[in-house]
Amino acid sequence: MSLIGQPLDALDSPQLLLDLDVIDANLKRMFDAGKQRGVNVRTHFKSLKCGGLAKYIQAHGGATFLCAKLNEAEVLADAGISDILIANQIVSPQKMQRLANLAKRVQLRVCVDHADNIDQLSKAMQAAGATLGVLVEIDIGMARCGVLPGDAAVPLAQRISKSPGLRFDGLQGYDGHLQLIADAKERRGKCLEGLEQLTGTRRLIEKAGIPVAIVTGAGTGTWEFVAGFPGVTEIQPGSFVLMDCIYHPVRPEFGCSLSIFATVMSVQTKWYTLDAGSKAISKDFGMPQIKGKPAEAATRLSEEHTKVECDPVPVKVGDRREVIPAHCCATMNLHRQAIAVRKGRVEAVWPIEASGRYD
Numbered sequence: 001m002s003l004i005g006q007p008l009d010a011l012d013s014p015q016l017l018l019d020l021d022v023i024d025a026n027l028k029r030m031f032d033a034g035k036q037r038g039v040n041v042r043t044h045f046k047s048l049k050c051g052g053l054a055k056y057i058q059a060h061g062g063a064t065f066l067c068a069k070l071n072e073a074e075v076l077a078d079a080g081i082s083d084i085l086i087a088n089q090i091v092s093p094q095k096m097q098r099l100a101n102l103a104k105r106v107q108l109r110v111c112v113d114h115a116d117n118i119d120q121l122s123k124a125m126q127a128a129g130a131t132l133g134v135l136v137e138i139d140i141g142m143a144r145c146g147v148l149p150g151d152a153a154v155p156l157a158q159r160i161s162k163s164p165g166l167r168f169d170g171l172q173g174y175d176g177h178l179q180l181i182a183d184a185k186e187r188r189g190k191c192l193e194g195l196e197q198l199t200g201t202r203r204l205i206e207k208a209g210i211p212v213a214i215v216t217g218a219g220t221g222t223w224e225f226v227a228g229f230p231g232v233t234e235i236q237p238g239s240f241v242l243m244d245c246i247y248h249p250v251r252p253e254f255g256c257s258l259s260i261f262a263t264v265m266s267v268q269t270k271w272y273t274l275d276a277g278s279k280a281i282s283k284d285f286g287m288p289q290i291k292g293k294p295a296e297a298a299t300r301l302s303e304e305h306t307k308v309e310c311d312p313v314p315v316k317v318g319d320r321r322e323v324i325p326a327h328c329c330a331t332m333n334l335h336r337q338a339i340a341v342r343k344g345r346v347e348a349v350w351p352i353e354a355s356g357r358y359d
């Protein structure tokens with residue numbers, strides 16, 4: 001039986017829900033701000049992993065995406081997205097053929113932080129007759145990948161420019177270490193320091209005679225400080241689409257559209273238990289929240305159960321609850337399908353094609 005048009009009560013549980021009205025409001029807020037500030041908003045697909053949702057975002061004004069992994073880029077291309085940045089280094093020889101095949105289908109870009117990787121990419125693209133856009137990743141404080149801001153990026157940009165099959169497109173500097181800083185003043189101050197370093201590096205490359213088309217960075221926590229900063233051309237947030245109960249207090253302008261639909265399976269004197277646990281709700285950032293029920297506190301997740309403490313206990317066995325996860329990206333990665341709902345009725349059912357994949 002088709003679920004389309006059915007009310008939530010027709011659903012079995014656990015089930016991953018996406019509230020389309022909340023998604024619409026989140027997209028409008030971010031994309032309108034991008035337009036007002038003259039920056040492109042590139043949406044991060046590692047939070048979403050779902051081709052149907054990417055198509056939906058494209059139809060609502062977000063045509064450009066980034067992702068963390070090659071398999072995510074392939075899912076995006078299959079969904080009809082034609083401008084994709086893999087915001088990572090692709091280094092294994094096994095992935096080079098896939099990368100080249102994809103570069104022939106869509107406008108594809110990757111990040112690099114080492115000369116050897118540039119040579120490897122160039123060789124693979126030449127062999128396949130493909131062209132790949134390349135950004136040099138700058139480490140503006142996260143200490144993950146990237147070269148330090150300043151002179152180190154210049155020879156890499158020069159090398160890319162001279163490499164057949166590659167096109168130097170610009171710089172990426174992602175401030176992942178700042179996204180969840182609760183104090184907005186501190187988050188902004190540290191973010192602006194990183195942006196000075198990133199755009200200073202841009203100027204050095206331009207001084208060496210190489211044009212820099214793209215300078216990209218930011219996540220949901222820092223988007224508003226980066227959007228409109230002189231010398232930055234785009235922002236790349238992802239969590240703003242779905243949000244979660246850890247990010248929401250940092251960025252309350254975006255609503256939580258993702259929830260896990262669950263059923264009360266047991267009622268005790270001071271708690272009840274839901275039929276969804278850590279295999280359905282990521283707990284890597286902490287405990288989830290029960291949507292719209294501040295007096296009901298999720299205190300423990302085991303694999304297939306969530307314990308919810310409350311006094312009195314306001315539910316009976318069989319009642320339903322929606323759980324807002326503490327980490328949206330990791331929760332999407334646990335599910336194979338998303339139920340898109342609007343005003344309590346199912347509007348679409350989308351496979352989450354990239355969930356559980358790391359290649």
Ligand SMILES: Cc1ncc(COP(=O)(O)O)c(C=O)c1O
Pocket residue numbers: 044047087174176179217218219220221236237238239240
């Ligand atoms: C390179 C890069 N850019 C952007 C983001 C987006 O971050 P957020 O989910 O906080 O919006 C991430 C998140 O991990 C990232 O790794």
